[in-house]
Amino acid sequence: DVWHFMESSTLVHDPLTYSLLSEFITDAFFVPGLQQWQDPSHCSTSCNDKLPAVGVNATGVEQPAIPWPAGVVRVHPMPTQLAIVGWRSPINGAISISGAFTSLGGNCGNGVAWSIDQGTTTLANGSFPNGGAQSFQLSDISVSQGDFLYFIVDPNGDHTCDSTGLELTLTPAEVTTYRLTRIGDAVFEQSGVRPTIHDINENGELAGSSPL
Numbered sequence: 001d002v003w004h005f006m007e008s009s010t011l012v013h014d015p016l017t018y019s020l021l022s023e024f025i026t027d028a029f030f031v032p033g034l035q036q037w038q039d040p041s042h043c044s045t046s047c048n049d050k051l052p053a054v055g056v057n058a059t060g061v062e063q064p065a066i067p068w069p070a071g072v073v074r075v076h077p078m079p080t081q082l083a084i085v086g087w088r089s090p091i092n093g094a095i096s097i098s099g100a101f102t103s104l105g106g107n108c109g110n111g112v113a114w115s116i117d118q119g120t121t122t123l124a125n126g127s128f129p130n131g132g133a134q135s136f137q138l139s140d141i142s143v144s145q146g147d148f149l150y151f152i153v154d155p156n157g158d159h160t161c162d163s164t165g166l167e168l169t170l171t172p173a174e175v176t177t178y179r180l181t182r183i184g185d186a187v188f189e190q191s192g193v194r195p196t197i198h199d200i201n202e203n204g205e206l207a208g209s210s211p212l
Contacts, residue, residue, distance in 0.1 A: 001088060001090070002087060002088055002090055003085070003086070003087060003088075004020060004084075004085070004086035004087075004088060004148075005020065005021050005037040005054035005084075005085060005086075006018045006019060006020055006021060006054075006083075006084040006085070006086050006150075007019060007021055007039055007052040007077075007078075007081050007082065007083060007084065008081050008082040008084065009081065010080065010081070011080060011081070011082060011154060011155075013082075013115065013117055013120065013122070013150075013152065014120065015119060015120065015148065015150070018082075018084060018086070018150070020037075021037035021038055021039055021052065021053065021054060022037075022039075022040055023037065023038050023039070023040040023050065024036070024037050024038075025038065025048060027048060028048055028049055028053070028055055029048055029049050029063070029065075029066060030048050031059065031063060032059070033057070033058045033059030033060070034055060034057055034058070034059060034063065034066075034068065035055055035056055035058050036053045036054060036055020036056070036074070037053065037054050037055065038050040038051065038052070038053040038054075038055075039051060039052055039053070039078075039081075042078060051076050051077070051078045051081075051083075051159070052075075052076060052077050052078050052081050052082070052083035052084075053074070053075075053076050053083065054073070054074070054075050054076075054083060054084075054085055055073070055074050056071070056072070056073050056074070057069060057070050057071060057072055057074070058071075066104070066163070067104055067163075068104060068163070069104075069165070072104070072165045072167075073085070073165065073166045073167075073168075074104060074163050074164070074165060074166075075151075075153045075163075075164050075165075075166050076153070076159070076162055076163045076164065077112070077153050077154060077155045077159055077162055078155065078159055079155050079157075079158070079159045081155075082152050082153065082154055083152070083153045084150050084151065084152050084153075085150070085151040085166060085168070086148050086149070086150050086151075087148065087149045087150075087151070087170065088146065088147070088148050089143040089144065089145055089146065089147045089148075089149070090145060091143065091145060091172060092143070092144050092145050093142075093143065093172055093173060093175070094140050094141060094142050094143070094172070094173040095141050095143055095170050095171060095172055095173060096137075096138065096139045096140070096141070096170070096171045096173065097116065097123075097136065097137070097138040097141060097149070097168070097169070097170055097171075098135075098136065098137045098138070098168075098169050098171075099135065099136060099166065099167040099168040099169055100133055100134065100135040100136065100165075100166075100167045101114045101126075101128075101133065101134055101136075101153070101164055101165070101166060102132075102133040102164065102165040102166075102167070103128065103129075103130050103131050103132050103133060103161075103163075103164060103165075104163040104164060104165050105130050105131075105160075105161030105162055105163045105164075107130065107131065107161075108130065108160055108161040109130045109158055109159070109160040109161035109162055110129065110130065110156055110157060110158045110160075111127060111128050111129035111130045111131075111132060111156055111162075112127065112128070112153050112154060112155065112156050112162050112164055113125070113126070113127040113153075113154040113156045114126055114127065114134070114151075114152060114153055114154065114164070115150075115151075115152040115154065116136060116138070116149065116150070116151055116152070117149070117150040117152060118141065118143075118147065118148070118149055118150075119147065119148060123138055123141065123149075124136050124138060127156060130161055140173065149170075151166060151168060153166075183195070183197065183206065184197075184210075187210050187211065191211045193211040195208055195209060195210040195211070196208045196209050196210075
């Protein structure tokens with residue numbers, strides 16, 4: 001209900017055109033442990049690498065031939081389709097978002113463009129050449145339960161060598177809590193008159209006057 005691995009039908013950033021990648025395999029590139037969701041129809045280097053795709057290297061070791069470091073989430077678009085990691089908020093509140101997009105594609109191609117969207121609103125975007133990387137840091141992003149954030153990789157015209165690592169951390173903002181306390185009960189019990197409070201500081205210390 002939270003993570004969605006997706007593709008678009010066009011290069012337009014329109015959630016109405018996004019759909020789930022429907023085929024899951026555990027041996028992308030015929031390597032056991034390379035787990036990915038992929039489009040079932042578009043073969044790339046082989047039919048065990050269909051695009052667009054979102055996957056993770058769960059082999060425990062780097063796959064230098066692809067290349068694909070251990071533990072890294074890999075996102076790869078098509079020439080006319082975006083590859084998308086969607087996060088559906090399970091909470092109401094504010095979050096911070098940090099991470100990076102990093103090229104995994106060697107020395108070919110022209111790089112990628114990337115975007116972080118909340119629904120149809122772009123929160124951050126950028127682009128970098130093949131072999132490059134860009135980090136991101138967003139704070140106080142207000143979300144409601146069910147809202148989508150989309151982490152998007154665009155082929156930037158040419159999808160060759162567009163394998164892109166996505167590092168991502170989403171952190172709920174610390175909740176501010178308040179306590180309401182009635183004051184002066186002890187004074188009232190002894191005198192029948194409540195104290196007058198004029199000010200209070202961040203330490204809870206009061207300034208005012210009392211009948212005693």
